[in-house]
Amino acid sequence: MKKFDKDRLILGFAGPVLALVVALALTTVVLLASGRNPFEPYRIMFESASYVDVQVLIVNQAGTYYLAALAVAVGFRMNLFNIGVDGQYRLAAMMAALVGASVSLPGPLHIALIVIVAMLVGAFWAGIAGFLKTTRGVSEVVSTIMLNSIATALVAWLILPKNFGEQPAGSNNLTTGEIAESGWFPGLPMGDQAGEIYGFTFVAAGCGLLYWFVLNHTRFGFDLRATGASESAAQASGVDAKKMILTSMLISGAVAGLAGMPTLLGDTHTYSLDFPTGIGFTGITIALLGRNNPLGIAFSALLIAFLDKSSASLDQYGYEKEIATIMQGLIVISVVVSYELVRRYGIRRQQQKVGEELAAGHAIKTEKEAAL
């Protein structure tokens, strides 16, 4: 039995490694084709990542990505493609910031309120897509994409000064007003120059643990995975598919709502026009690369955050930092291809091995054989 587990482990690593190698090779080709030194950018990026302050940036960014990717992964495990994580995250962060700025409560309660509002708003926004799918059969891919646009418009409208927003004096920016200090999530200081790691990053790690536990050790998690693996079989086994779709969309949205929290609670303390966007889409890349596995997602989040943050220094050396963006795109493509290749290979290999083991008489001894 051990042998199969080792095989699975190797195959599990083969996919991402293959994808990364291919992506790296293709990026090098792109660099060569544009007449650049194909190796220098990598060196610059690694060098920049050796500074503690950049490392802190990477970890903080990875925390945000991690939550967004978990939100996507919950959907993926159910065979649902929640492309709307981005809209859910932005709307949730903004509403949470609004509520957070308008109340004053003792520390932990204040934070808890902001977090809960964010989760509820995210869940609500994703829930719309879930509701449409279960009642009207609308594909969640289409509805979540559209809900992203609606969220953008809604946020832009809500943040107008005549509605709920504020315009700081001497600035063109619009904000939701600053959250009082009781609603700031304490961080982990890493030294004077380096700044601090957001406290919420550890909450993100906790979410990963929870995700793993719920999926693998609860009845609900089993139903969710079964539905993702085969909806018809899950239905025959007694899963209420509609309820399951709605529930997992709500959970996905709630986690998406959390994705804005590291930045909001640890850094900006307000939602403004320059609040980071596109997190949800990066989350899709990361969930894919991490194969919806909580540990895999963690590594992928760190990798993508590394590409993001360390590429900033490329500009100073005369390289475009978009090199990292190209690389991210290439990673997505090669991930999809290489995982499918590895998956097929894995199935073939296992069938072959099972055949061999059976032919060699390594089957578990059954009672019928014992009786002979």
Next chain:
Amino acid sequence: MKILYGMQKPDEGTIAINGEQVSFSNPGDAIERGIGMVHQHFMLADNFTVLENVVLGGEKLYGIGSGARKKIKEISDAYGLGIRPDALVEDLGVADRQRVEILKVLYRGARILILDEPTAVLVPQEVDALFANLRELKAEGLTVIFISHKLGEVLSVADDITVIRRGTTVGTADPASTTTKQLAELMVGSELPSPETRESTVTDVPMLRVRDLALTVTDPDGTVRDVLAGIDLTIHQGEVLGIAGVEGNGQTELIEALIGMRIPDGGVITLDQDDISQVPTRKRREAGIGYIPEDRHRHGVLLDAPLWENRILGHVTEKPNSRGWLLDNKAARADTERIVREYDVRTPGIEVTAASLSGGNQQKLIVGREMSHAPKLLIAAHPTRGVDVGAQAQIWDQIREARREGLAVLLISADLDELIGLSDTLRVMYRGRLVADADPATITPEELGSAMTGAATGHLESPEDEAR
């Protein structure tokens, strides 16, 4: 078989056609060499005509117009297939569709035909017609490879028999001098299994009662169609109720209504005194309905999940799989090993995926899983389809044993010998209604077959009675 048709590559060995060594890397190569395959599951587009289906993918051969039509007519007449090129496939019965499949293969110039379990979906009269077609083909000099686990059929149609067991040739036989018993012994390496149940264990305690069950579906064009109408049946403790019928006459819908996957339009379902008509699937299964689905890949297993997770499927709320809201993976694993041992599932371990087991072993795992929860009612749809003879006997044994302990069984099968042998009571389903009943002790497959095509209704008498 897959290798012969180029769908899989052999590890070693050679294939020779007309003395010439060949190797196929895809089905296209095989077709080019004159090998054609008729699959067990038909590969036809329902909303196309016969002509369109035959031409599809072979447009270059005789065009798509009158040339193709002429050729189809020619083949159809030459082998007595009786094909109407302009009929819509969705209007054709199973036997006609099968002939279309055969014609499709011949149209592509096949000289060697592989038929995979072609009789599984046919009633006895249709089987005879198929055999007549096959003899025509043979007379025209074509080679036919007929794969079947029904021994009587093999003996009656074949000129030469090769027995394969667990991937190796175990022997050859001459149909003229071999009996089914000898053939079966070759196949299983032991005595011929028979589905016959000896003593009756039927009690008068009703376990499942179905009253006036009705189900309608609305077709895409808006017409409302009865799929199930006026279904009345009672299964007692210790009784096996067999339902005979050509596939597609409402059996699938009946099962799905009983298990709660379809909401019937009317009727009452009572399980052990409790009205379960409105109860969701999971509660029904917890209440003691075991389910061996007809399509195990769609409804019975998670192909990419390991065996022990498949053991949890359908019983996630029950012991030993879970305690409260938490899964008990350890206990589930241990119990999977027990099922593998007791139900003779051939596997190197419980961590391999269900997809890597053969169909028969998947089925044994499903049977073991369903029996492990002491069901009150077992819904068994084609419990031995695609299962080798040895496993078949074992599954029959298990059903019989559970029946002795008071299990009620609803058995649906296309294998009439299995139905007649296992059932205590037989009903015939035709166009969504239970049109006839019969006593399995006296009925013959042929008689049952005629009722299945709607030719006979009411209580079916044994042939002796009829002759008088």
